[in-house]
Amino acid sequence: MSQLIPAFDFHRMVVSPWTDAIDVYGWMVLMAFLVTATCGLVGNYLILRRMALVGDAISHSVLPGLAVAYLATGALSIPIMFAGALGAGLLTTGLIEFIHTRSRIKADAAIGITFCTLFALGVVIINVFASRVHLDTDCVLYGELSYLSRGADEIAPQEVLVMGGVAIVVALLIALFYKELLVSSFDASLSASLGFPPKLIHLALMAVLSIVIVSAFESVGAILVIATLILPGATAQLISSRLSACLWLSVVFAAISSVLGLHLSLWIGSSMAAAVVVSGTGLFVLAWLFGPHGLLRSRAATHNAIDGGKEVSSAGRVTE
C-alpha cells in the first residue's frame, strides 16, 4: 500500500511553485481561482433557486452547441464558442420547461431526458463529422488547466484574459442587479409585483450560466464544472445565511481551494482541476463538521445561537 502514497518533496511541491516556477504555476492558480470564483458566484444563486442540477444539465448540453457552432462556421473563435454555448443553454432550459409543463413528466426527469439526449446528439455529431470537428472529447470531459503560456507581447495568457473578462462581467452584473436577483430568488411573486419579471431574470441567469460554463469548460471539463458551481456556494451557505456574506465567502473558498489544489496536484500528480475540486470538497467537509450548525457542534450550542437571535433559519431572510 505504501507505494500508493507518493513521496512528499516539500521544496518541489510547496516552495518552488511560488518562487522559481511562478511563471508556470502562477497562471494556473490564477486561472483556477477565476474559474472557481466565477462559477461559485453564479452557483450561489443556483443553489438558492434549487436549480443546482440545471447547471449539470447545461454543462453537458454545451457540447452539441459547440459542435454545431463548429460545423456551421468551421472554426471556433471565442465569440462563436460563446454563441454556441448560449444557444445550447437557452435551448436546454426551454426544452426542460416545455417537457415538464406540457406533460405529466416531473422536472427532474425532464432535466435528465433533455441533457442526456442533447449530450448524445453532441457525441454523435462529433463522431460522424469527426474529420471536420476538432473537439477533443477527453478535454471536454476532464478539462486541462496546464499549458497556459504567455506570448511574448501579451500581459497574460489568452485563456486567463478571457476568463478574467467573464469574471469581471459576472461580478459587475451581480453588483448591479443584486436586489433584483435576491428578491426573485426568494419570492417570485414579490419580485413580479416590484416590477422585476422573474421569468426574464431566470432567462438572463441561464444565459450568464451558459457563458460561464463554456468559458470554464476548457479548464475544468463538463463534469467538474458542476463542482465549481456548487461547492463554494454550498460551503458558504453552511456558514452564513446572508446572501452577500455567502458571495464573499465563496470567493474566499475559491481562492483557498485553488491554492490547495495546486499543491495537492503536485503531490499526487493528478490533473489540477480534479485536485482543486478535491480541496473544495475538503473545505465543504470541514464546514459541515465545524460550521455554526455543524455536526460536531453540540445541540445545546445550536439552540443557544437560535435563541439568542444570532442566526435565523435558512430562507427566511429576504430583506437585508
Next chain:
Amino acid sequence: MISRFARHGRKILMLLLLALVVASPAHAARIGDVTDTNAWEQALRFFSFRDDGLRVALAGCMLLGLNCGLLGGFIVVRRLSLVGDTLSHAVLPGVALGFLWNMSKHPVAILVGATLVGGLAMLVVNVITRTTKLKQDTALGLVLSSFFAIGLCLVSIIQQLPTGNKSGLDKFFFGQAAAISEGDLWLLSGTSLVSLTFLAVCYRGLLTLSFHRGYGETLGLPMSWLHHVLMLLTSFAVVTAMQAVGVVLVSAMLIIPAATAYLLTDRMHRLLVYAAVLGVLTAALGAFFSFLGNNLPTGPFMVLAGAVFFLAAFFLSPRHGWLVRLWRQRSRRLRTERENTLKAMHRVLENRQFHGESVSLLELAQLRRETLEESRLRALELQRAHLATLSEGGKELHFTPQGWQQAQAIVRNHRLWELYLTNIMQFESDHVHDEAEKIEHILGADAVRELERKLAFPQTDPHGRKIPGVREADMAPQPTSDLTGYKS
C-alpha cells in the same frame, strides 16, 4: 384488485424470466473487427445474427435495457431521476479502488468496489439533506462532482504506479457494446435476475414506498431498508451498464424508457412492463445503429433511440400525449359550439311554437347576437357534422333527424339541470342558467335518466318552458319530404 396485481405480476415475471433464458450467452468475439464494409452489409450481418460477438453484445445490451428499465420505473415515479446521473459519476472512486484490489481490470472486483461506493454516495446524499439546510438537488450535485474528482485523483495515482498501465479505465466514458464479453454477459444476467427477483418479491412494499411512504412506515414496513436495497440495486445496474453505455449517458437508460412508459399508462405494473420492453428495444436499436457505422460509441445511439420513443409518446400517447390532448380539447370545444348552435335553433323554433321547420340564418344571428357571417360559419359546421342542412340559397337551416334528436337532448339536459338546482338544491330560479350552460354538454345518459326519476318525470322547467321528454322526440317540427324516413 390486489389479487389482480399479483396475478399480473406473476405472469409478467414468467415472461421476463423466459426472456432471460432465451438470451443465452454465446461464444465471444469482438464486433466491429471488420472495418471495410458498407452500412448495408453491416445491416445484413446484424440481422442474420451469424456473428457470435454481435450476439453477445446485443444480448448484453438488451439485458441492461431490461434491468435499467425495470429499476428506472421506480426511480422516475419517486422523482429521483437524477440519482442515476449522480451514481454513474460517483462510482468512479469505486472503479479505481476495485482496480487497486488486485491491480487488474477484474470485473467482479470493480463491480463490488463501484457498487459499494455507489451505496456510500447515496448515503452521503441522504445525510447531507438531513443534517444541513442544503436541498436534495444541491446534495446530489455535490456528491456527483466531488466523488468524481476524488475518483480522477485516484485514477491518476494508479496510472503512475509501475504496474498500473492505462488500465482501460477511460474506456468507461462513452461506452462500447463490443466491449461486452461473455463474462460480462453472465454478470448482466445475474444483475437482471437479482433485480427481477427483488421487484417480484417486494412489489407491494415498493409500491407503498413509491406512493405512500408514511403509510408504510406506520404499518411498520421496512421502508428505509427497501429504499436502500433499491438504491444498491440501481447502483449495481448503473455499474454493469456503464461499459456499454458510458458514464455520462447511463442515467438516460434509467430515465428515458421509464419516463416514456409513464406517459403511456397510469398503472404501476404496466409501467414496469412497458419500461422493460422499451428499455430492451432502445438498447437493441442503439446497438444496431452503432453497429452500422463501425465502432461508433453505443451509448449515444441508445439514448437517441430512447429519445425518439419518448418524443413519440410525448406527442402521441393516447392518454397523455400533448398533441392528443390538444386535439381532444379542440374537438370538445367544437362539439360544445355545435351543440350551442343546435340549442339556438331549437330556441328559435320554440319561440314560434314550432311553426315551420326551417330556421333562417337571420333569426339565428339575432338570437345569438352575432353577425350573419358568424352564423353562416356555424351553419356550415353543423352541415359538416350532418346535424343540419343548409337550403339552396344558403339562408335557411333545417335539422336532420340526428340533429333534431341532439338538439332535444341538449335542451332536455339544460332544463332538467335547472329544475334539479331549483327544486332539490334550493337555488333561486334566476341563478341556475349559467350552471346549466356548462353541465348540459357533459351529462351522460344515465345521469339524465336518474335526474328524470328524481324529479318525477317533470314536464316544465323553472321558467315554465317545456322539457322535451325522451318519448316525445317525435314531436318534430313539421316534417318535410326528406324527413319522412325518420318519422316511421
